[in-house]
Amino acid sequence: MPQTKKIRIAIDAMGGDHAPQSVVAGAVLAEKCYGDFIELILVGQAGKIALELQTLGAEKLPIEVVHCDEVIGMGDEPAESVRKKPNSSIVVGLQLHKEGKADGFISAGNTGAVMAASLLTLGRLKGVNRPAIGSFFPTEKGSAIVLDVGANSDCKAINLYQFALMGALYFSQMFSNDNPRVGLLSIGEEKSKGNELTIASHKLISTADLNFSGNIEGRDILKGKVDVVVCDGFVGNIILKFAESIESFLGELVRRRVRSNIFAKIGALLLKPAFKDLKKNLDYAEYGGAPLLGINGVSIICHGGSSPKAFKNAVRMAKTMIEKNLNDQIENRIAASGSFIASDLKVKQS
Amino acid sequence: MPQTKKIRIAIDAMGGDHAPQSVVAGAVLAEKCYGDFIELILVGQAGKIALELQTLGAEKLPIEVVHCDEVIGMGDEPAESVRKKPNSSIVVGLQLHKEGKADGFISAGNTGAVMAASLLTLGRLKGVNRPAIGSFFPTEKGSAIVLDVGANSDCKAINLYQFALMGALYFSQMFSNDNPRVGLLSIGEEKSKGNELTIASHKLISTADLNFSGNIEGRDILKGKVDVVVCDGFVGNIILKFAESIESFLGELVRRRVRSNIFAKIGALLLKPAFKDLKKNLDYAEYGGAPLLGINGVSIICHGGSSPKAFKNAVRMAKTMIEKNLNDQIENRIAASGSFIASDLKVKQS
Numbered sequence: 001m002p003q004t005k006k007i008r009i010a011i012d013a014m015g016g017d018h019a020p021q022s023v024v025a026g027a028v029l030a031e032k033c034y035g036d037f038i039e040l041i042l043v044g045q046a047g048k049i050a051l052e053l054q055t056l057g058a059e060k061l062p063i064e065v066v067h068c069d070e071v072i073g074m075g076d077e078p079a080e081s082v083r084k085k086p087n088s089s090i091v092v093g094l095q096l097h098k099e100g101k102a103d104g105f106i107s108a109g110n111t112g113a114v115m116a117a118s119l120l121t122l123g124r125l126k127g128v129n130r131p132a133i134g135s136f137f138p139t140e141k142g143s144a145i146v147l148d149v150g151a152n153s154d155c156k157a158i159n160l161y162q163f164a165l166m167g168a169l170y171f172s173q174m175f176s177n178d179n180p181r182v183g184l185l186s187i188g189e190e191k192s193k194g195n196e197l198t199i200a201s202h203k204l205i206s207t208a209d210l211n212f213s214g215n216i217e218g219r220d221i222l223k224g225k226v227d228v229v230v231c232d233g234f235v236g237n238i239i240l241k242f243a244e245s246i247e248s249f250l251g252e253l254v255r256r257r258v259r260s261n262i263f264a265k266i267g268a269l270l271l272k273p274a275f276k277d278l279k280k281n282l283d284y285a286e287y288g289g290a291p292l293l294g295i296n297g298v299s300i301i302c303h304g305g306s307s308p309k310a311f312k313n314a315v316r317m318a319k320t321m322i323e324k325n326l327n328d329q330i331e332n333r334i335a336a337s338g339s340f341i342a343s344d345l346k347v348k349q350s
Numbered sequence: 351m352p353q354t355k356k357i358r359i360a361i362d363a364m365g366g367d368h369a370p371q372s373v374v375a376g377a378v379l380a381e382k383c384y385g386d387f388i389e390l391i392l393v394g395q396a397g398k399i400a401l402e403l404q405t406l407g408a409e410k411l412p413i414e415v416v417h418c419d420e421v422i423g424m425g426d427e428p429a430e431s432v433r434k435k436p437n438s439s440i441v442v443g444l445q446l447h448k449e450g451k452a453d454g455f456i457s458a459g460n461t462g463a464v465m466a467a468s469l470l471t472l473g474r475l476k477g478v479n480r481p482a483i484g485s486f487f488p489t490e491k492g493s494a495i496v497l498d499v500g501a502n503s504d505c506k507a508i509n510l511y512q513f514a515l516m517g518a519l520y521f522s523q524m525f526s527n528d529n530p531r532v533g534l535l536s537i538g539e540e541k542s543k544g545n546e547l548t549i550a551s552h553k554l555i556s557t558a559d560l561n562f563s564g565n566i567e568g569r570d571i572l573k574g575k576v577d578v579v580v581c582d583g584f585v586g587n588i589i590l591k592f593a594e595s596i597e598s599f600l601g602e603l604v605r606r607r608v609r610s611n612i613f614a615k616i617g618a619l620l621l622k623p624a625f626k627d628l629k630k631n632l633d634y635a636e637y638g639g640a641p642l643l644g645i646n647g648v649s650i651i652c653h654g655g656s657s658p659k660a661f662k663n664a665v666r667m668a669k670t671m672i673e674k675n676l677n678d679q680i681e682n683r684i685a686a687s688g689s690f691i692a693s694d695l696k697v698k699q700s
Contacts, residue, residue, distance in 0.1 A: 153545040187584055219594055242569065242592065
């Protein structure tokens with residue numbers, strides 16, 4: 001009987017605020033859930049990883065460990081650290097992926113370094129001008145993906161056009177939704193509203209074979225007006241970080257109220273499950289991570305504070321992307337729009 | 351005994367979702383609170399205004415009514431409607447201000463039209479390149495002003511530099527704070543992080559005599575890391591509208607939970623005052639309105655859904671700006687930085 005080849009995913013064991021503890025615990029969780037379909041490789045300082053596996057009583061699980069000494073810190077300068085630390089868990093893990101020893105890579109380490117090393121090691125998909133980070137946002141109706149949330153701080157219309165294509169493909173594969181609604185984040189709904197970038201991007205995206213809802217406004221993201229929100233990485237990153245701060249802000253407001261009132265205190269206790277729900281809905285780690293779309297491989301960037309559950313979800317995300325051949329689809333889609341892009345670029349350059 | 355001249359404020363009675371009802375009720379509230387220092391002029395369809403005053407039993411209050419027929423609708427194209435409706439409450443109200451018959455103007459009408467008409471009728475302050483809309487955000491520590499939130503979708507460094515100066519002056523006058531902290535909204539705290547605009551703006555703002563905290567990130571706004579948040583009107587407007595949508599999003603999440611659970615229901619009832627508090631904290635109308643800073647006059651733009659209390663607060667805001675001669679201070683401050691600006695512009699143009 002022929003054996004189906006398992007999907008192999010390398011995980012940076014040294015990345016994140018609670019590494020390697022949380023990462024190893026997440027890998028153990030993922031192995032238990034998806035072990036029939038995947039093989040995990042933990043990349044990092046073998047001694048520390050072994051200790052964590054032992055603590056969890058998981059030494060016997062079929063999780064491979066690839067040792068490397070160096071660690072890129074959260075505060076290290078991305079490009080420089082990637083160059084200066086070739087034996088770091090990020091660089092080694094991505095190298096395994098490049099050499100075909102792993103089919104994907106996950107890290108909760110220094111975002112800039114993961115991004116730089118992914119680009120450097122794996123390169124871009126054919127036709128993709130700029131890769132983008134896609135992050136899930138909770139909405140009143142479910143989830144939406146926002147991209148780019150930080151890979152590109154200055155963009156051109158062609159970039160946003162490709163983000164729209166990649167985001168729609170990604171969303172459709174992750175949610176089995178054939179026709180996701182795509183919106184361009186701007187100010188004002190009319191196509192003439194926005195800044196120079198969005199006005200030019202609106203024109204380009206309108207020509208694509210997409211379920212394009214046109215411009216959306218800041219208020220439409222959480223409302224769930226669209227499934228895919230397209231913006232440059234500067235705007236996307238600011239919105240993402242603003243959204244991440246809402247929970248702490250609300251907590252502070254409620255705490256102030258509750259401190260001075262016994263009824264409010266009881267109310268808060270009774271509502272605890274609802275608040276927990278809320279927290280979960282606002283906790284981006286629950287989605288697993290944010291893929292770097294447009295690179296020639298699967299590289300998923302997790303939140304620094306990722307829980308074991310978040311790592312498990314990131315493994316599921318990588319698994320789905322690999323199973324569905326998302327990158328082939330992106331290349332085909334970009335190629336199909338190729339001649340158009342080329343003529344557009346010509347216009348821009350002339 | 352010499353009589354102190356009262357401050358005269360014109361209010362667009364026809365602007366906003368609940369006009370003229372809410373506006374007239376707000377004017378009555380303001381007259382009762384600040385009548386010793388101000389005189390109000392309601393601008394709009396006199397018959398309708400009279401009816402509202404009558405309903406409120408306020409016919410005898412010393413509120414002047416200036417009649418005009420036309421109304422600029424919320425959906426009207428701003429620049430065009432200002433040109434085509436010279437007898438609209440927005441244009442007539444600003445004209446009163448220009449002629450010195452009023453010292454300030456307040457409207458909850460079509461934002462774009464108020465902006466366009468203010469610029470056209472009143473002009474800019476000497477030295478100001480671009481006026482900006484400043485909007486208050488609640489923070490964990492109190493309030494911060496974010497500017498620009500929508501007047502300028504494409505900015506240059508010199509604009510953000512002037513927003514920083516104007517925002518700091520405005521905040522210091524409104525909160526009697528001599529040394530407000532100013533932050534430049536960007537991605538990453540290092541001065542080298544951000545997009546082309548913020549990197550250039552960081553350099554310029556660093557040279558100003560301001561309590562400049564450098565770059566701040568999206569998460570720092572609600573945390574209250576700074577008092578004045580500087581950004582272009584595209585980013586500011588998206589953040590403002592995103593923030594305004596949080597309340598509805600949270601409400602939906604809590605409702606879903608509460609519907610299925612009796613304990614949660616009781617909890618929600620007991621926590622109602624806390625939620626009301628929250629709503630108030632997230633309700634931008636509570637701040638009164640958002641001033642258009644940098645124009646040669648006082649023009650305050652209110653939220654379309656403004657309550658009577660919001661209009662009252664907007665009157666207080668206008669009163670403070672006029673009493674403190676904010677515009678003189680802005681002109682002086684801009685003039686003091688004038689030679690510097692001129693040399694910078696020369697560099698940009700060369």
